[in-house]
Amino acid sequence: REDARPTSLISDLDLQISESPDLVELISRAIVDEPPLPIKEGGMIRDGFDSALDELRTAQRGGKDWIAKLQADEIASTGIASLKVRFNSVFGYYIEVTKSNLDKVPAHYHRKQTVANGERFITPELKEMEGKILGAEERSVKLEYEIFQHVREEVLGQLPKIQQTASALAQLDVLASFAETARLHNYSRPQILDEGILQIRDGRHPVLEQQLVEERFVPNDTGLASSERGLQTASMSEEDSGVKRPEGRAPQIALITGPNMAGKSTYIRQVALLALLAHTGSFIPAAEARIDLVDRIFTRIGASDDLSRGQSTFMVEMTETANILNNATPRSLIVLDEIGRGTSTFDGLSLAWSIVEHLHNQVGAKTLFATHYHELTELAVRLPRLKNFNVAVREWHDQIVFLRKIVEGGTDKSYGIQVARLAGVPKEVLERAKQILSNLEESELTPEGNVRQPRRQQDRDKLKQLAPPPQMDLFEE
Structure with missing residues (x-):
């Protein structure tokens, strides 16, 4: 009808609920x-x-x-x-x-x-x-x-009516839970479009922020954009939708470095959880957000083996990574944590480098990539849609303070010895580790007895000279 108006979800659910007083009386x-x-x-x-x-x-x-x-x-x-x-x-x-x-x-x-x-x-x-x-x-x-x-x-005899009522009540229960959670914990309504954008201001982890007692949860911003090829043209213009477009181009890949315990894994899981919550229809813990539709959320987080199938930790890691690389699209959101750590340093770095290139040039999906391979930060000058981020820390009298804030730029330090001190490793072990680290980073000797250029700088120089991958960037403008 011409005067018909769109009904709200609550109204639709209300119409699906029916009483059965005869059954209530019988039972x-x-x-x-x-x-x-x-x-x-x-x-x-x-x-x-x-x-x-x-x-x-x-x-x-x-x-x-x-x-x-x-x-x-x-x-x-x-x-x-x-x-x-x-x-x-x-x-x-x-x-x-x-x-x-x-x-x-x-x-x-x-x-x-x-x-x-x-x-x-x-x-x-x-x-x-x-x-x-x-x-x-x-x-x-x-x-x-x-x-x-x-x-x-x-x-x-009244089964269809009972099932319809039960389904409507179940949906109302979920919506009421969403509303109560949003009211109690100051959630906001995300904007949802279909242009491959993910923008979050002051996002918070929905579980951890409720569990913290002795410290305040530190919110963080996120900005990602899928490569434009493969995405549909936006259904509405900026004026029609009322949505303000982000200034500048957000990166497709956020490469995140930082020490253990600093919050890298928490941050990337947080973004995945907020994207999932937005797709369920829930408000999310953030000051404001725009989370465009994604077709799938891929994750490779944590270390585990599969003894029943005879698969090592690294084999499981590579199997899951292969599934992501073979099935992700520009509409996907990918979360990768410490790819390559299950094997030797050179093998792991090489694989991580190549995987990032493939995600950038061939897949085009929005990606959060947390790593300890600081050499990967060199990719920022080679891949236009990749941006370096790190978790801010402060050093104080040979100790570190975790600020839990994601900031732009890469980092060269892992603070492994300082983290080991926080974990309670004996002092003599820490002092010996500092001696060995100093030798490895500053005074490695050649067979002739001469001081060799620091290893990390050698590695970086070699990576800078690396030829570009044979595959073309499918999303290059």
């Missing part, structure tokens, strides 16, 4: 408040719901009352205070007498079984009542299951 009358788990052993149907079931239960309860009276009468007539009338599934009901009282057993008791501490007997009247009790109980359980099946059929 409340038929089923006990706390039904047992087994449905074929009785105890599920309320008293008063079915007259035939009530009659059987009365007979069953009356029989058990008779058993209790029989025990009292037999104790009085025999003078055996410890006499018990018991039941088991093998012998049914029986009278149990201890060994010390066997001389008081009447002649009309028929011995049924001898046990370690006494003997068991039956009487004709006990066996007759047993048949009545067990017969009533068996019929009662059978009838109860039949009644339960009838109630279940009534419910199944």
Whole structure:
């Protein structure tokens, strides 16, 4: 219709919810408040719901009352205070007498079984009542299951309506949880377009910021943009959408360096989580954000092996990386942490370098790449859509303070010895490590005994002279 207006999701869900008072009344009358788990052993149907079931239960309860009276009468007539009338599934009901009282057993008791501490007997009247009790109980359980099946059929008759209502309530539950979380923790609504942009200002980790007690969570900004080729033309102009375009071009790849414990992994996981939250329809923990649609979020984080398949940590790492390189598109978001650390330094650096080039030139996906290979920062001068970032730290009297802030630029220091000190490594080990580090970085000798150029600088000089990859940059403007 011409006057039809678009309805909100809440309105649509409200229309899908329907009440079933007849079912509520039936279930409340038929089923006990706390039904047992087994449905074929009785105890599920309320008293008063079915007259035939009530009659059987009365007979069953009356029989058990008779058993209790029989025990009292037999104790009085025999003078055996410890006499018990018991039941088991093998012998049914029986009278149990201890060994010390066997001389008081009447002649009309028929011995049924001898046990370690006494003997068991039956009487004709006990066996007759047993048949009545067990017969009533068996019929009662059978009838109860039949009644339960009838109630279940009534419910199944309204199954589509129940399922629709349950689905709508489940969605409302999720939306209410989103709203309450956003209200309590100051989340903001991200803008969602389809132009490959990811811009976050003062983003926070949704889990860690709630767990920190002794320190305040430090928010960080993020700016990434997919390579333009392969993306659809924006459906709205800037004026139509009301969205302010980011000034300048955001990088496709953010290469993040910094020491262990500084927060690299937390930051890249945080960005992935915020992108995922935005795609679920939730507000996100950030001052403001624009998170355009992504087709998939790929991650390669952490070290693990697969012993059941005979795969080492490095093999698992490479298998997961291969899956990313073979399936990611310019619409994807990729999060990679410490690629290449599971093998030797040169092999790992070479693989990491080549993977970054491939992501830049062939894949074009938005990528966060955290690494300890500081040599990779040289890629910033070779790849136009890559930008270096590092986690800020401050040195103070041979110690370091983690600022948890992502800042532009690369870093040359890993602060491994300082981190080891924070972990409690013995002082003599740290001092020896400093001596070895000094030798490796400053005074490596040639076979002739001359001082060789520092190794790290040699590596950087060689990488600067490296020929460009044979594949063309598919996204070069």
